[in-house]
Amino acid sequence: MTVKVGVLAVQGAVQEHLDILKKAMSSLEISGSPIGVRKLEDFQKVSALIIPGGESTTISKLLQKNSLFDPVRERAKEGMPIMGTCAGCILMAMEGDQAVAKTDTQLLSLMDMAVIRNAFGRQRESFEADLDILGFNGTFRGVFIRAPAISRLWGGCSVLSTFEDNIVMARQGARFALAFHPELSGDTRIHEMFLEQI
Numbered sequence: 001m002t003v004k005v006g007v008l009a010v011q012g013a014v015q016e017h018l019d020i021l022k023k024a025m026s027s028l029e030i031s032g033s034p035i036g037v038r039k040l041e042d043f044q045k046v047s048a049l050i051i052p053g054g055e056s057t058t059i060s061k062l063l064q065k066n067s068l069f070d071p072v073r074e075r076a077k078e079g080m081p082i083m084g085t086c087a088g089c090i091l092m093a094m095e096g097d098q099a100v101a102k103t104d105t106q107l108l109s110l111m112d113m114a115v116i117r118n119a120f121g122r123q124r125e126s127f128e129a130d131l132d133i134l135g136f137n138g139t140f141r142g143v144f145i146r147a148p149a150i151s152r153l154w155g156g157c158s159v160l161s162t163f164e165d166n167i168v169m170a171r172q173g174a175r176f177a178l179a180f181h182p183e184l185s186g187d188t189r190i191h192e193m194f195l196e197q198i
Contacts, residue, residue: 002032003032004047005035005047005049007036007037008037009042011054013052018034018036020182021034024188025195028195040067040071043072043075048081048083049081049082050082050088053085054088081175086178089115089179091105092177093115093177094107099116110175113153113154114150115150116149118148119148119151120144120179129142133161135160141185142180144180149168153170158171160176166179168180174197176190176194
């Protein structure tokens, strides 16, 4: 069986996710390919989806414009693995902060968590940090670019990693939310963990 894994390709860091997914699939000996998802017919071909970094308001609007918003929510509720990184992390949340409300960003509301947009400052305050991630041997190099933070969890949502008292990675079933960019680290472990949910 060949597996297709989607990366939402309407805006943001798409190619880097496609590249590292290819390596992670090879490492796990998964037969298949990563594909960019731009429209509904692309989405119908995939077994899992990554929502990349970019600009959360723009991605939300393009999900709606491309008739993907409701199908993504429906398939997530049916158990499809979905991972949101940076802007994608914001869209996964049930609740946003004032910045999310001010931009009228419609969230997918797929995880029992609240987020703070731009929690670590603007673009010039971007940084990298070694993160301890639950279940990983050794640290993971997290790349934070205009990163959000997860301010609160409830229900079925659990913490996988923190940085300076901020939650930066969470999981709820087969759904993952990351405040950082795992695709820029060169380390395939997070993508492998995600692929193992399929």
